Structures are given as structure tokens and as C-alpha cells.
Amino acid sequence: EDQVTQSPEALRLQEGESSSLNCSYTVSGLRGLFWYRQDPGKGPEFLFTLYSAGEEKEKERLKATLTKKESFLHITAPKPEDSATYLCAARISGGYNKLIFGAGTRLAVHP
């Protein structure tokens, strides 16, 4: 069964304290690994797409990496405005850009 698991469920950081979020996936035929940010009461906002193991992408304080079994979202020197829920999703074969979402990691960054 195709499955995406994110850990931890919640993470509390002090401003400037770097950390990583994990997204492990067990899917048949990965066609892309997506990261989204979701603020309370809002829809998910696209961050990154990774297609192959070893690929990395960066945006401001965020860096996403991909291996054959998992993806990491590294947050360097986070600020309070980085507080949000981070979702990952695996796209698999299905003819309609089929996405399998993880449950998300709720990140809180305190000053």
C-alpha cells in the first residue's frame, strides 16, 4: 500500500535553532516528492518538487533533500514567521498527478 509518513508530528524550536523534518515514503513508482507549507486557516502553498535521489532545492532558510526512501526539509536558523504546518506528498503513477499526502509536521518557532 502506498504510504507517506511524516515525523515528528509537532516540533517546537527556539528562533535560530536549526532542525530537520522527515518524510518517509513507501510508494510504487515515485514521480516526484512535493513539499507544501500550510498556515492556519489557509490552503497548502507549494514549496519544492524533488524528482530523483540526491536532488536538493533551497529557498531562503529551507532546504529539501531526497533519498530513495525519504525526504528531509532542513530549516536553518528559523524565525517565528516559519511557524506553519509542513506537508509532504508523493506523486505516483495514476494518470492524474496522483498525490499521497503525509499528515504534516506542525512547526512552532518561538522568539
Added chain:
Amino acid sequence: NAGVTQTPKFRVLKTGQSMTLLCAQDMNHEYMYWYRQDPGMGLRLIHYSVGEGTTAKGEVPDGYNVSRLKKQNFLLGLESAAPSQTSVYFCASSYREGVLVNTEAFFGQGTRLTVV
């Protein structure tokens, strides 16, 4: 450029009532989706459409119907609402998969539905 727009943003229904959620996108995307989001669970696909006039079932389609009469609109209907349908509903759209086209999904702001 509005992106994906959902209406309404909030709604309270009584058990057995019906309603339609509206979704409109202005990005000329071929694919459109309806998801529901429940606490502690990932987004789950209800129905999707790969083009005007086409719809298909997703992971959790029971109790819902959809229509896509125009490329830019995707409607989600609840014929007889049940408390189990209390959730946050998200519409999304994307280009179809292609070599030179980014296919990330763009999401609306969500509709918070409570069925009492």
C-alpha cells in the same frame, strides 16, 4: 491573478441537507481536484477531473458528487449531509503531467463545513 477560489469559506449544515461547494481557477489548468482534510490525517482525494466534462472517483468518494461543465470550474455536491462529512474541503488544480510543464497543485483557501 486570483489562482484557485473557493466559495463559501464557512458553512453549517443540518444532517440531511444538501449543498454545493464552488471552485474556480484562472490558470487554465487541465486537472482539478477536491480534497478533504481532517485532524491527524493527510489530505484525502474525494474526486478529480482531468478535463472539461470528465470526472472520476478518488480515495473517499462516497456521499459526494462532482461536475465539471467548464474547464475553469469544479463543483462538489453533498446530496444528504452527514456528521462524518464535517471537515475542511480544499479544491486544487494543476497542469497535466508533461516533460516541460511544472505540475505542482495549487490550492484554494478551503471551505470549513460543519454538519450538525
